[in-house]
Amino acid sequence: MLGVTSADFDDHPERALLDRLEEYYDAVPRHSARAEGHGPLTLFVREGQGWPFYARPARGWSGTLNASDVQKVRVRQRELGIPESFEWVAETTPKLRAAVEESGLVVHEHPLMVLDPGTTVASPEGLSDSVEVRIVGADDPVLPGALAVPHLAFAEPGTYVGLAGTPQLAQAIDVLVADGSVDHAIVRIRAGLTVVAAAVEHGLALSAGQHQPLAGVSEIVGVGTLPAVRRRGLALAVTAALVADARSQGAATVFLSAGDDDVARVYARLGFRKIGTALIAEPSE
Known part of the structure; x- marks a missing residue:
């Protein structure tokens, strides 16, 4: 169940919210990709046209994770002819960055932003009438x-x-x-x-x-x-x-x-x- 309720924001709100996003990240690709389990990582392989998918942390994994795990997935990505790409949230899976960098990949950071329930969003003013x-x-x-x-x-x-x-x-x-x-x-x-x-x-x-x-x-x-x-x-x-x-x-x-x-x-x-x-x-x- 991915639905968010107000109770999720009462106790440890950021942790609960990040966990909801993890559920979402794991669920969304499954509508148009094949999910391959590789121990601590899940590789999503797109079926059909569209942006290629990536590998990300396996939902609920609690074991170890190291560079050899990343390397195995990279080998599989090369076999499939898809980008050697990994995506995850730093705060949710902090150990993955070191393993990814040890495998030789470069990590790029992007601010993860949320619009909280109840926040009013107004359309910007000043757009041309055309x-x-x-x-x-x-x-x-x-x-x-x-x-x-x-x-x-x-x-x-x-x-x-x-x-x-x-x-x-x-x-x-x-x-x-x-x-x-x-x-x-x-x-x-x-x-x-x-x-x-x-x-x-x-x-x-x-x-x-x-x-x-x-x-x-x-x-x-x-x-x-x-x-x-x-x-x-x-x-x-x-x-x-x-x-x-x-x-x-x-x-x-x-x-x-x-x-x-x-x-x-x-x-x-x-x-x-x-x-x-x-x-x-x-x-x-």
């Missing part, structure tokens, strides 16, 4: 663009105005249509596993993101703005729309991982607060 922020359905013609924008945003991380604009967006859309990613997203939207929101201007998605609801918890993921049109408040507006939709579906806890401390400060303006550190490990470039 911009509409909306939930994007499976049949919405802007869906391919809403899926492509985050790819361009993450290729130019940060909050500065970047280079990628509408020409690059058109190319990214073509790629996602051709590789089946758009069709995969349509299936997930219709199944209620993913909700997409976008800031749309003149028929183009300029900023977009998603949330993934599951039994009273939802994670906001993949929020990004077309780099050439940053600093217009679009990502905040998209995030506010995702929060509103998640809550309308009964999510008592809404959370996200920010790209860095600068991005975390932006989300803090909506009421998100840091509760921990999300860690991602991958090979060095």
